[in-house]
Amino acid sequence: MSCEVELKLNNKEQKFIINKVARQADSSIWWQEGNTVMLATLTYNPDEVIEEDFVPLVVQYVERAYAVGKIPAGFVKREQKPGDFETLTARIVDRSLRPLFPRNYGYDTIITVMAMSADEESDLQVAAMNAAAACMYMSSLPFAKMVHGVRITRIDGKFIVNPTLSELEKGDFNLFVTGTKDELLMIEYASQGQEEIEIIPVEDVMLDGAPIEQTIVKYKTNEISEDDLIEALKLAQEKIKEGASIYEEALKSFVKEKVEFAERKEVDLTPYIKEIKEKYSDELREIIKHLSKSERDYLLKQFARKVASALGEEENFDAILKAVKEVKREIVRGMILYEGIRADGRKLDEIRPITIETNVLPRAHGSCLFTRGQTQALAVATRGSEMDAQVYANLTDKEEKLEKFMLHYNFPAFAVGEAVRLGPPSRRELGHGNLAKRAIEPLLDPEFDETVRVVSEILESNGSSSMATVCASSLAMKAAKVPILKLAAGIAMGMVSEGDKYAILTDIMGLEDHDGDMDFKVAGTWDGITAMQMDIKLGGISLEILKEALYQAKEARAFILELMENAAQNIKYNEDVLPKSVSFKVEPDKIIDIIGTAGKTVKEIIAKFGITIDLDRETGKVKIYGEDYDQMHAAKDYILNVICKNDKPKIPTFEIGSVIEGTIKRKVPFGLFVEVAPDVEGLLHVSKLNGKSVDDFEEGQKIKVKVLSQSGFKIELALAE
Numbered sequence: 001m002s003c004e005v006e007l008k009l010n011n012k013e014q015k016f017i018i019n020k021v022a023r024q025a026d027s028s029i030w031w032q033e034g035n036t037v038m039l040a041t042l043t044y045n046p047d048e049v050i051e052e053d054f055v056p057l058v059v060q061y062v063e064r065a066y067a068v069g070k071i072p073a074g075f076v077k078r079e080q081k082p083g084d085f086e087t088l089t090a091r092i093v094d095r096s097l098r099p100l101f102p103r104n105y106g107y108d109t110i111i112t113v114m115a116m117s118a119d120e121e122s123d124l125q126v127a128a129m130n131a132a133a134a135c136m137y138m139s140s141l142p143f144a145k146m147v148h149g150v151r152i153t154r155i156d157g158k159f160i161v162n163p164t165l166s167e168l169e170k171g172d173f174n175l176f177v178t179g180t181k182d183e184l185l186m187i188e189y190a191s192q193g194q195e196e197i198e199i200i201p202v203e204d205v206m207l208d209g210a211p212i213e214q215t216i217v218k219y220k221t222n223e224i225s226e227d228d229l230i231e232a233l234k235l236a237q238e239k240i241k242e243g244a245s246i247y248e249e250a251l252k253s254f255v256k257e258k259v260e261f262a263e264r265k266e267v268d269l270t271p272y273i274k275e276i277k278e279k280y281s282d283e284l285r286e287i288i289k290h291l292s293k294s295e296r297d298y299l300l301k302q303f304a305r306k307v308a309s310a311l312g313e314e315e316n317f318d319a320i321l322k323a324v325k326e327v328k329r330e331i332v333r334g335m336i337l338y339e340g341i342r343a344d345g346r347k348l349d350e351i352r353p354i355t356i357e358t359n360v361l362p363r364a365h366g367s368c369l370f371t372r373g374q375t376q377a378l379a380v381a382t383r384g385s386e387m388d389a390q391v392y393a394n395l396t397d398k399e400e401k402l403e404k405f406m407l408h409y410n411f412p413a414f415a416v417g418e419a420v421r422l423g424p425p426s427r428r429e430l431g432h433g434n435l436a437k438r439a440i441e442p443l444l445d446p447e448f449d450e451t452v453r454v455v456s457e458i459l460e461s462n463g464s465s466s467m468a469t470v471c472a473s474s475l476a477m478k479a480a481k482v483p484i485l486k487l488a489a490g491i492a493m494g495m496v497s498e499g500d501k502y503a504i505l506t507d508i509m510g511l512e513d514h515d516g517d518m519d520f521k522v523a524g525t526w527d528g529i530t531a532m533q534m535d536i537k538l539g540g541i542s543l544e545i546l547k548e549a550l551y552q553a554k555e556a557r558a559f560i561l562e563l564m565e566n567a568a569q570n571i572k573y574n575e576d577v578l579p580k581s582v583s584f585k586v587e588p589d590k591i592i593d594i595i596g597t598a599g600k601t602v603k604e605i606i607a608k609f610g611i612t613i614d615l616d617r618e619t620g621k622v623k624i625y626g627e628d629y630d631q632m633h634a635a636k637d638y639i640l641n642v643i644c645k646n647d648k649p650k651i652p653t654f655e656i657g658s659v660i661e662g663t664i665k666r667k668v669p670f671g672l673f674v675e676v677a678p679d680v681e682g683l684l685h686v687s688k689l690n691g692k693s694v695d696d697f698e699e700g701q702k703i704k705v706k707v708l709s710q711s712g713f714k715i716e717l718a719l720a721e
Contacts, residue, residue, distance in 0.1 A: 007250045009243055010162045016134065018254050027139040027256060031131035037067075037117035038127050040135035042109070049106040049262055053322075056108045057101060059094040061086050061128050063115040063395045084430055085394055089125050091427050093132045095535055096147055096178035096186045100136075104263040105143075111136065120396045121164040126151050129178060134247055142258040146251075147185065148243040149178040150236050153192075159232060161239050165396065170194075172222045175229075177236035181244045184237060184541060189229065189532040191222045193442030221442050221485060223528025226550040230543055237543070267316070272323035276307060284324065285331055288343045288511070300324055329515045336496045336503050336512075343511055344373075351491075351507045351556055356471075356567040358479045363577055366480025368567075370472035373509065374462035376415075379472035381480040383579050384451040385625055386614045405441055406453045409433030409469055415461040416510075432466035439470045439490060439523035439531035445483035449614075449623065450581070452482050463509035464492030470523045470531075471564060478568050481578055487568065488530055489560040490523035493549050495541070504549045506556045522553040526561055581625050582632045584679075588620035590643040601642060609635040630668055641714060652677050654707040659720045664701045667694050674705055674717055682707070682715030690719045 002020035006013065017030035025041040032038075050056045063086055065072045065079060072079055082090070093113065101109075113128045129149035137146045153163050153171025160167055168174060169192075176188040196218045224232075276284065280303070287299045304321040308314045335341055340348060352373030361367040366381040390403040409432045413420035425433075436456065444452075454476060456469040467490030474487045494508035495518040505512055513519055518541060523531045529550075586594075594615060595602050602613060611626035613635075622639060626632045654660070654676070662674040662682070671685040672694060684705055686694060697703070704720040 003254070005250045005254075007246055009246055010239070012162075016250065018138070018251075027135050029131060029135045029138065031127065031134065033127065034122065035117055035119040036122040036124070036127055037115075038131035039114045039116055040128075040131040041112050042135050042139045042141075043112075044107045044109040044141070046107055046259070046261070048108070049264055050108060051106065051264060053103075055098060055101045055103070055105055057094065057098055058108075058110045059090045059097070059132070060110065060112045061090040061093060061115075062112070063118075063124070065395075067115050067118040068120075068395055083392075084434075087427055087430050088434055089128050091431050092125060092149075092176065092178075092186070092188065093129055096129060096149065097132065097136055099185055099536060100143055100145055100147070102143055104266065105261065106264045107261060109141075115395060118396050120398065121166060122396065123151055123162065123165065123168070124395065125149075125176065126162060130243070130247070133178075134251060137247070138251055138255050140256040140259045142260070145180050146244045146248045147178055147180055148240045148247060149176065150239045150243065151176045152232050152236055152239075154232070159235055161235070172220075173224055173232075175232055175236065177233065177240065179237065179240045179244075181241045181248075183536070184233070184240075184534075185536055187233070187532060187534040189224075189529065190438035191224060191442045191528075191530040193219060193221050193444075193446070195219050195446060219446050219485075221525070221527070221530070223442075223524055223530055225528050226547065226554060229529060229532070229550065230547050233543055233546070267319040267322075269319060269323040269326060272307070272311075272320050273327055275311065276323060276327045280307060281327070281331070284328060288328060288331060289345070300328065332511060332515045333496050333498070336505065337498060337501055340503075342505065344509065348503055349506045349552055349555070351559060352509075354560065354563055356475065356563060358475055358567055358571045359574055362574060364480075365574065365578055366476045366478070366482070368472045368475035368479060370468050370475070371460075372468055372471075372507065374460055375465055375468050375509075376458070376460040377465055377468035377472040378457045378459055379469060379476035380455050380457070381473070381476040381482060382453045382455075383480055383482065384453065385612055385623070386449070386451060387612070388451040388453070404449075404451045405437070405444060406451075407433050407437035407440065407456070407469075407473060408453070409436060409456045409458070409466070411458045411461065411465065415458045415465070432469065435466050435521065435531060435533050436469040436473060436490070436523070439488050440473055440477070440484070442530055443474075443484050443486050443488055443525065445485055448483045449583075449621070450482075450579070452477065452480075461510070463507065463513060464490070464521060466490070467492050467521055467523060471560060475564060475567060475571075479571050479573065481573060486525040486527070487561060487564050488523055488525055489557050489564055490521060490531075491553050491556040491560065493520040493522065493553050493556075494518055495520070495545070495549065502545060504545070504552055506552055518549075520549060520553075522550065522557065524557055526558065579625055580627065580629060580632065581623055582629075582636055583621065583623045584636060586620045586622060586640075586643055588617060591615050591617045591620060591622075593643045594622065594639055605635055605638060605642075609638070611635050633666070633668075633673070637714065641711075652680070654710050654715065656707055656709065659704055659706050661702055661704050662717075664697055664699050664703060667697065667699060669694070672697060674703065676705065676707075676715065676717070680715070682717040684717040684719060688718035690721070692719070 003018050005016040015032045022028035022041045025043050028041040111132050113132050126149055133147040136144050151162055152175045153160050153168050155171050174190045178186045304324045308317050308320045355371045357369045359367055360369050364380045365383050369378050391400050392403055393400045409429050411429050454473045458465040470488050470490035477484045492508050494505040494512050494516040496503050496516050520534045609631045611624050614623040624632045624635050660676050662676040664672050665675045666673040673681045674684050676682050705717040706720045708716040708718050
């Protein structure tokens with residue numbers, strides 16, 4: 001029998017419908033808040049236990065176009081493969097629920113969340129997370145707990161819990177946290193840069209009896225301090241506990257009877273572990289010092305074969321290899337906790353050697369090869385026009401948007417010595433690229449109107465290639481002369497704990513990530529944090545330990561930033577390949593004159609001068625791109641003449657023969673461009689220099705010129721001296 005449950009959370013009404021739809025699934029829930037509806041289902045296959053050593057969980061999040069009254073765009077009028085937002089949302093849900101599954105769970109399990117109706121102001125990620133968590137809580141899985149997710153931002157110094165999308169857009173930051181009533185499980189943080197308008201009265205100046213005010217627009221990159229982030233996380237922890245408790249109370253009578261699942265068949269490893277510890281510990285400890293994953297895996301297998309041969313149990317190689325890995329894990333953790341050293345001999349807060357090379361690719365706009373230990377990222381930045389921007393639309397967007405900063409992360413298998421073909425980007429690649437993008441995006445100068453694409457190619461990986469991507473991408477953009485206001489650096493932190501004893505690690509390598517209890521990535525500038533991501537493996541972390549880790553990460557970030565600043569000062573730019581552009585503004589209503597009937601005029605200009613043009617109808621901004629500055633300026637003059645052809649010139653009319661003092665703005669092979677009025681230039685041809693050459697003059701020099709002729713913006717001059 002179906003049932004409806006209503007509750008109030010964060011001043012919003014929510015409704016759950018249970019046992020009405022998707023009744024063949026192990027558990028399902030119709031989750032509704034306002035006009036937003038999510039259907040979450042959980043199914044698993046109890047007939048077959050997967051013997052491979054991983055949790056066979058798949059989380060799917062899909063959006064249907066009908067949810068907002070749309071028909072899918074494109075030639076095929078049905079939903080295609082999941083977009084980036086869907087993939088990243090599924091990944092958030094997966095990272096939040098996976099820690100609840102025990103290591104020996106072996107049933108194929110699928111959690112599916114479908115967005116079936118969506119309000120334009122709804123946060124679909126929070127909705128999907130909480131619908132999936134409620135569905136899992138009601139399932140027959142015996143280890144299911146109530147997980148809850150909240151998003152927090154800050155507007156005018158005040159924290160807002162679960163903001164609407166418009167409120168989130170106005171906020172200083174975007175913080176998404178999930179957890180149970182007792183512990184945090186996942187954190188995603190990103191700063192959001194903002195323009196701030198400041199109005200300053202102009203003293204002693206009046207207009208119609210009222211003082212004149214000057215408007216100044218300032219841009220804030222909005223890094224967050226470690227202390228402020230902890231305060232936001234404290235609030236998130238409170239709201240997660242509140243939300244999880246309310247959900248539990250509302251749904252406890254619908255929880256299915258828990259099943260006893262068959263655990264994976266495990267061979268008793270105790271005799272093997274004892275044998276390895278007694279006879280081979282020192283040898284295994286030496287193997288651990290081999291840092292790369294491919295080397296380590298090969299040597300561990302060779303070592304396991306040696307042990308199997310000595311015991312005469314070659315047929316039990318897999319079990320012996322598993323025992324070797326268990327002992328290896330104990331050794332790694334013991335060295336850290338009780339000896340204060342790591343497998344590669346580093347101190348707990350020591351960073352591996354770093355080398356930085358910029359513009360290693362001569363034909364790319366900007367590039368940087370960043371190497372930290374055995375992790376290496378090659379970031380390549382490319383500048384383009386607005387036409388190169390990525391067109392996208394999220395489900396709740398009313399119209400398409402342009403993504404003018406893209407960061408794509410690629411992780412080929414050869415980076416870890418594996419023989420696997422290249423393929424489409426995985427969830428992990430999309431997630432790591434998104435994290436690096438969030439770290440850098442608020443630092444871009446908002447006045448920069450070009451499109452920028454950064455590609456990070458991971459050439460070698462042994463610990464936090466995403467944070468190497470942040471460092472390499474920042475410098476690649478600098479090398480491409482992209483106006484990035486501050487450099488960002490990233491560092492991966494880890495933790496090992498047993499009981500009350502714990503150790504925080506700076507710059508973790510793959511071995512420590514695999515055998516540790518926390519994966520914690522922090523990126524930012526000298527002034528604070530711009531992005532952060534944390535996944536907990538041990539079932540929660542105290543905020544005091546997290547605060548200690550944040551401050552340790554701050555010291556590491558400062559060390560890396562100093563190296564990056566030095567590298568930035570020594571960049572040799574690829575001037576020959578960097579794009580050239582000229583920008584100017586016209587009256588917005590004149591943009592249509594530049595375009596012409598059916599685009600005829602603008603096409604003629606592009607063909608005539610060999611340039612490309614971006615036009616902004618709202619601001620009247622015109623931007624010309626090309627390879628030759630002379631052609632670009634000639635195109636500018638041509639455009640200004642076009643818009644003045646049938647209009648009164650909005651420049652001074654100069655008397656023919658009059659002598660004016662002007663300023664040399666540009667030197668070209670055929671003469672000088674001289675500014676004779678604000679933003680008005682005339683051409684002083686080389687033939688009118690009275691026998692002098694262009695080299696006899698300097699840009700910025702004031703000279704007297706005679707007006708020979710004027711036709712709109714086209715002014716012909718002669719040297720009057």
